[in-house]
Amino acid sequence: MSIKKEIQQIFLESSSIIESSQFLSEDIENTVNIISSSFRKGKKLVIFGNGGSAADAQHIAAELIGRFQMKRDSLPAIALTTDSSILTSIGNDFSFNDIFSRQVEGLVNSGDVVLGISTSGNSINIINGLKSAKSKNAKTISILGNNGGKIKNFSDVSIIVNSSSTPRIQEVHRIIYHIICEHIEKKLSKK
16 A cells, blocks of 8 residues: 555545544533632642643643643643652653552642543553542543553543544544544533
8 A cells, every 4th residue: 555545545434433532522511620629619620640631731731731722710620640750750760550640649639630641551650640639539531542451440431432542532622622622622611
């Protein structure tokens, strides 16, 4: 197959998975409502993931702290993937499996929302972070792939992209969190 045909195939595959993800609308709406309600109560959103999902966590926090499409007050969102000193000290002194749970233990309060992102659905450090969040009486949400893996069992809401292809899952994840950011802004702009 030529490179041109392979490129066209990637576009077709991606658009097919995006289109089939419309069935996630209810879970996305629930996520918007949970996060918006938390923000209205003066609580925060804490986000984490590994690799590309770490970058997604930072992207979401940036959209909410800065702005997505509307001029508005900054919203309290923290990505736990940005402090190399914290990540490496916890990884060294405890375990890589504890890099998020230890931060959640110190930063999350009752009523906050914790969002874990994983394309595999099986990352132990994401599971541990969500478990820690539940012990702090926080709401837990996950954005996943691969049928949700084990992580879906530790989340109040799981948004699961029906694919096992990491690049295709990440493409849909970006659309999902853009929708979430857009609708949080819209909800919070209404008094």
